[in-house]
Amino acid sequence: MKPPPFAYYDPTSVDEAVSLRAEHEFDSLILAGGQSLVPMLNIRLARPEVLIDINRIEDLQTVRVTDTHVEFGATVRQHHLEVDPVVREKLPLLPEMARYIGHVENRHRGTIGGSLAHADSAAELPTAAITMDAEMVIAGPNGVRVEAAQDFFAGWMSTTVDGDELLVAVRFPVPRAGTGYGFVEVARRDGDFALAAAAAQLTLDESGRIASAAIGVASITDRPVRAGAVERQLVGMLPTRASVREAAAAIVEEVTASDDMHATHAYRRHLAAVVTARAVTAAVARAS
Incomplete structure (x- = not known):
């Protein structure tokens, strides 16, 4: 399919792009890499009157x-x-x-x-x-x-x-020196959208306990979310396989995504805990 008709602009400055946005507002869309927008145009999920290409800025x-x-x-x-x-x-x-x-x-x-x-x-x-x-x-x-x-x-x-x-x-x-990190994703095939994914950054204190933790989880609700309940359980914990899995289980209460063509609600709850535990485990292994 071909995209619907639109007016095309390719500004060379941020000021010019903002001026175009101010003139056309929600009748306009921004073209950057086009990896999501172009397919949406082609199947008519997006029908802007104006397309503003920012690649020359x-x-x-x-x-x-x-x-x-x-x-x-x-x-x-x-x-x-x-x-x-x-x-x-x-x-x-x-x-x-x-x-x-x-x-x-x-x-x-x-x-x-x-x-x-x-x-x-x-x-x-x-x-x-x-x-x-x-x-x-x-x-x-x-x-x-x-x-x-x-x-x-x-x-x-x-x-x-x-x-x-x-x-x-x-x-x-920039995180402080010694911060550990991890990112884990589960998808049906390489390159597919995540059924669930988790990112983790954390630090350890001198005794090996978790001093600070930041956990983000994807594909379990309508936006990426911070796993606050998991973070609170992790801080002060001496991380072991069992204790990390127990803390990660708190993420299931954040899962609101309903059954769809990719996964059921129950399976996403399971995956959310799995990827969170694995991301935290990877971060612990890299922390110093």
């Missing part, structure tokens, strides 16, 4: 590194997370996560900002973002605002970006 293609943060422009490709040695050194959870995103071809074209703005509850990047306490940088007619990742995802494929705004970057804080 050089400011959105940059990576800024400081001692405390790494900021990715919205059109930085997902493949960058796999190959950049700075990312591997400062944010090792991201390359661990990135290999699960679609296929190699998708990651070479798909963008970091595109995945976050698309806000699929089964997607890997949103899950990593809430786990790592990322910040979303959003430009609009009134300037730039920053929103915490946990507040950014508003529901099924929905965010807090308004009709006259544009996600321009995402900022990840």
Whole structure:
């Protein structure tokens, strides 16, 4: 199938893109990597009057590194997370996560900002973002605002970006030295959407007990969620196989996804506990 007709713009600056968004608001859609939007256009799930292609905006293609943060422009490709040695050194959870995103071809074209703005509850990047306490940088007619990742995802494929705004970057804080990390996903086939996925970052104290924990879980509700109940049980715990599994079981109460063509509600409850326990176990093994 071919997409419906639309007016096409390819601005070369953030200001120009924001001006177009302000003029057309929810009648417009943003084209970044197109890995989700183009199929949606072709099967008429999306029918914008205006398509704003942001790939010519050089400011959105940059990576800024400081001692405390790494900021990715919205059109930085997902493949960058796999190959950049700075990312591997400062944010090792991201390359661990990135290999699960679609296929190699998708990651070479798909963008970091595109995945976050698309806000699929089964997607890997949103899950990593809430786990790592990322910040979303959003430009609009009134300037730039920053929103915490946990507040950014508003529901099924929905965010807090308004009709006259544009996600321009995402900022990840660099975890302290010795932080362990893990990402585990279960899908029917390699590259399929996750039936359940979990990301974990944690630290250990001198006695080997868990000092801090951040757990994000995907594909169990209408958005990626932080597993607060699991985190609270983990902190102060001496991690063993049994104790981690017991703590991870608390995630099942967060599962609201109903039966669908991919999995039943009961199976997702089971998987949520499994991937959470495995992600935490991997993070413990890497912590020092």
